[in-house]
Amino acid sequence: MTDPKLWTSETVAADLERAVHEHRLPPGTKLGEDDLAEAYGISRTIVRAALLALSHRHLVELKRNRGAFVAQPSVREAREVFEARSLLEPRTARSAAERMTDEELDLLRANIRDEHAALDAGEYGRALFLSGQFHVEIARIADQTTVEAFISELISRSSLIIALYWRRRAALCETQAHHALLDAFASRNGALAEQLMKSHLLDLVASLDLRNVSQPPTSLREALNR
Amino acid sequence: MTDPKLWTSETVAADLERAVHEHRLPPGTKLGEDDLAEAYGISRTIVRAALLALSHRHLVELKRNRGAFVAQPSVREAREVFEARSLLEPRTARSAAERMTDEELDLLRANIRDEHAALDAGEYGRALFLSGQFHVEIARIADQTTVEAFISELISRSSLIIALYWRRRAALCETQAHHALLDAFASRNGALAEQLMKSHLLDLVASLDLRNVSQPPTSLREALNR
DNA sequence: GTTGCAGATATTGTATACAATTCTGTTCCG
DNA sequence: CGGAACAGAATTGTATACAATATCTGCAAC
Numbered sequence A, B: 001m002t003d004p005k006l007w008t009s010e011t012v013a014a015d016l017e018r019a020v021h022e023h024r025l026p027p028g029t030k031l032g033e034d035d036l037a038e039a040y041g042i043s044r045t046i047v048r049a050a051l052l053a054l055s056h057r058h059l060v061e062l063k064r065n066r067g068a069f070v071a072q073p074s075v076r077e078a079r080e081v082f083e084a085r086s087l088l089e090p091r092t093a094r095s096a097a098e099r100m101t102d103e104e105l106d107l108l109r110a111n112i113r114d115e116h117a118a119l120d121a122g123e124y125g126r127a128l129f130l131s132g133q134f135h136v137e138i139a140r141i142a143d144q145t146t147v148e149a150f151i152s153e154l155i156s157r158s159s160l161i162i163a164l165y166w167r168r169r170a171a172l173c174e175t176q177a178h179h180a181l182l183d184a185f186a187s188r189n190g191a192l193a194e195q196l197m198k199s200h201l202l203d204l205v206a207s208l209d210l211r212n213v214s215q216p217p218t219s220l221r222e223a224l225n226r
Numbered sequence C: 001g002t003t004g005c006a007g008a009t010a011t012t013g014t015a016t017a018c019a020a021t022t023c024t025g026t027t028c029c030g
Numbered sequence D: 001c002g003g004a005a006c007a008g009a010a011t012t013g014t015a016t017a018c019a020a021t022a023t024c025t026g027c028a029a030c
Helices: A007-020 A031-041 A042-054 A075-099 A102-120 A126-139 A144-167 A173-187 A190-205 B010-021 B033-040 B042-055 B075-098 B103-122 B124-141 B143-166 B173-186 B190-208
Strands: A060-063 A067-070 B060-063 B067-068
Touching: A007 A031, A007 A042, A007 A126, A007 A144, A007 B075, A031 A042, A042 A060, A042 A067, A042 B042, A075 A126, A075 A144, A075 A190, A075 B075, A075 B143, A102 A126, A102 A173, A126 A144, A126 A173, A144 B075, A144 B143, A173 A190, B010 B033, B010 B042, B010 B124, B010 B143, B033 B042, B042 B060, B042 B067, B060 B143, B075 B143, B075 B173, B075 B190, B103 B124, B103 B173, B124 B143, B124 B173, B173 B190
Parallel strands: none
Antiparallel strands: A060 A067, B060 B067
16 A cells, blocks of 8 residues: 555545455454555645545445444445436446457456456456446446446445445355346347346346344444434 | 625535536536635635535535536546436435325425526526425435435535537426426325436436537646646 | 542644745746 | 747636644542
8 A cells, every 4th residue: 555656636535445345444443544645645625625536425324523434335325326327327237248349348348357256366446346337337338327336336335335234145146147248248238238227237136135233233322313 | 695694615615616506606616725714804714625525525626736527527536426316316316206195295395486486587597596406305314324424415516517508499398307206296206206317317317418529628738738 | 339520631723824836927038 | 910939817726724622541439
């Protein structure tokens, strides 16, 4: 993290977002301004701008006079995030399938290959990140920058949701669904891609434990609105 | 603007967003940090945080070392915004119709009434703002906070798009569509509400002039990537 | 042993100082 | 008269100082 590189608020935010996405920074982690400033070798000014950006993406929660924490999405929020994804992603997958070039198809293939490699190497965080990038890449291929930005945010938030609510099951169901999507893309079958994405998202929520019991409030304080 | 009130970055951002939404701050307007700091009676620190927030909502464009400007969405971006809205809003209108209480119905009626009053008083900016709030309110009633946040951003961006690309026509087509939606809500007809919202959005884009000619690059500089 | 308070410590919130960059207007030369 | 070049002004970028607030520690009282 202490690269000789020149950090800006954008690069710091991206670096932190990736760390969150890869579960190196679990939900609830305190992100102290001084700590980060020292870690990156910059002043608190830049750190604050980065944290502000992440809070706007709902990846970080800012508590007045108490600091920044990696967000802990509620069960409610978890449902909403996947509800939003189900509105955006299936149609976007259809558009992508209809515009897909061979080069873009190769990019998606490479993504799945890298994810496999990461899994084999035991790098689960990296595999999770790549799995998310697959979805973002689809939005990019659909050539819808605006929708892509929304999906990108939702994907990152989904990573937090998975960290909190994932229940152990088969680990490879993910790549299976992505393989099926890839086939639909390869045959430029938009309707199929839309349907597969819809099912994929339903499978994802089904793999979560979103019962209302045992809400995350790690501390009693959280349970009582500070 | 020079209230004795206590301004925070959030309230300043909200105040600016409303000004943009009501077309009091047209696209391209320079938002100088010192000017704003003086206008609100605060330091540049707060102003910068507010501008950063607005830039994340794509309402303000930050140009390095040159300052903040009210965004000027391109034709491309305009299309994308309405594409995104068409993915989110019709389904959300359906959900809203199915959950609508009588009190919420009254809120929507009041909104339309206020919009009419604003139009009669010649307060076009306020009417435009209320017209947008109608859409946001629907998302709120659908009880989907996450989708609501996206729609809220898209509505504000739509206001910029209208400022740039609106072609004069019948002025009241807006309230007509909202009236029709209200009837669908009153009869809790989700399918109809979804269909009406879809048509409403199509009418909106149709009322814009999105031909690719004469793109906004006010200055030559803009045309050449700075 | 727990509770309550007080001072000390640490962390965030805001303002401001200074550096870096851009803009502007004038001068000088062709 | 037109344009390059420069100096000064204005504006933004970053760091830091200080204020406000929250947290922690220790001691005393019950």
